[in-house]
Amino acid sequence: MNKKSINELEQIFKILGNRQRLTILTLLQERPYTVSEIIAQLDMEQSAVSHQLKVLREAQLVTTQRQGRLVLYCLSDSHILILLDNALKHVDHVFHHDVVN
Amino acid sequence: MNKKSINELEQIFKILGNRQRLTILTLLQERPYTVSEIIAQLDMEQSAVSHQLKVLREAQLVTTQRQGRLVLYCLSDSHILILLDNALKHVDHVFHHDVVN
């Protein structure tokens, strides 16, 4: 595995390694959400949510479209879902395979 | 997605979201390595490597077996590799799909 790949992997995993961002992504898995809706779901303040959305935007994991004064956030593509799903299978494997927790 | 799953995902992604740990995992993908060998590959000091190995051990991503005064580290199972591979496909998709970087 080359250095570039490692860096890219590090970047994504860093982004995914955060509760709020993961929650946002799994919300968007259902349907697009406006920022206000996301704030309501996350119970964190507007500014913090906005900063996290920026991270997701910059990583191109989500896209936005303004609708009047609302901004709709959508998953960029379903590719990331496959990754999440796969990771979920992994944690399932590790956490629930032979150990009770 | 429930809270527990999110937490578990967060944990793994956090662990994978680190250059040195990723490098260690990809080394172990080839074959088991002793700590000294890992240190040699990583160009970071013994103690730091040891701390990172502890993180991987505690997450059950690697297992160890002592051989005399050496300690051999191995990937716990190939499950994690599937996840890495999948993630790699994702970064490939995102970084190299329609944008030159």
Next chain:
DNA sequence: ATAATATATGAAAAATAATTCATATAAGGA
């Protein structure tokens, strides 16, 4: 038993990431 080598660990320091606070921008309505 002592020395040497390999690895691990706790606590402090350094680096990085997340949150808050204050304020900015953007759009729609009065």
Next chain:
DNA sequence: TCCTTATATGAATTATTTTTCATATATTAT
């Protein structure tokens, strides 16, 4: 135009993670 609502952003603060430093433990050889 001015006010209100929705969202974004920069800088400061706070929290978390990583690294370093000092030291401990384990194993083998002398």
